[in-house]
Amino acid sequence: MFEFEKEFHSILKNLQEIGALRHLILIGSWVLPVYLENYPISHLTFTTSDIDFTIIRPHDPVKKSNPSIHKQLTKMGYFPHRSPLTQSEKYIPALESKKNKLSIEFLCEPGRIIKNPYRIKGLGITVTPLRYQHVLHENAITLAYKGINTTVPKPAFWAAHKIAMSQLRSGEQAELKKMKDLDGARIIVNFLGYEDVIDASQHYKGKFLSLFKKGWKIYQNRFPEELIK
């Protein structure tokens, strides 16, 4: 049992009930509880209250649910909060809500149509474009989490993505955040073995691979003993 487990389960259940979960891929650190239920992962580091979902082709007209995700989340006691700087939208617990603690964000791959936060009418939400989401989209699997079929990235690709993305961190806390990303990936690297994660990264070329290589060097320096085992 980990913190906010009930709330996380309730969000997934509600999204499944309205038929929205089939459009969403769970990413970010909240995939770890899903992996934990399906794979013999022994150790779970858990350090975030943000649930991230990614959506493939958000402009596709089939992306809809009844009621919309917005309506359902509002009913559950969350409300959309837009960042004045980036215009990205995040569902945070309603001010009067006593039990809700998690926040939910929707992401997508940027493209020709989507360069800025994009509103999906059928789902009633705004998705924020973020690079290299396609790595997760192209390598998704469906796993059961407490009886709910949830689409998540394959563990090796999730870890490779996490290591690569750590190198895109910027700002005052960049170094610490990089280490946090690598810590998250470490759970999967230790479980699968580093060869699988490196193999996953080799499926991609160019900038993503070079980001991964850069991140992997730091990972090797940080956890050398674990890689020798």
Next chain:
Amino acid sequence: MSIESNIVYLKEEIKNHQERLQLMEKYLKDYPAISVYKRKISGNIYYYKKFWKNGKSISKFLCRNENEYHREIKKIEAANKKRQIIKKQLQGNKNAIKALKKQLQIAEKAFKNV
């Protein structure tokens, strides 16, 4: 959990709580507590709502019909109740920020000593 992850987590949590605190304070400022009173003028009953804004007491006409009054009072009571809950949550949030900052201080001290 490594110290770095813990520090990032605590900083993110403090930021989230502070953002929430700002939203709560804005809400309480934008939606002041409302009370309702009635006045009998020339034999007719008029209902007014009263609230504080920018340090001033403001009275505004609400309605003159009793049915309308019952409808409005329900809305006002619900809004006042929501305001009360948020006010309570605000204090809880302030305490949480204080506790998180203390934890962060300890984590940062440990990180420096590593």
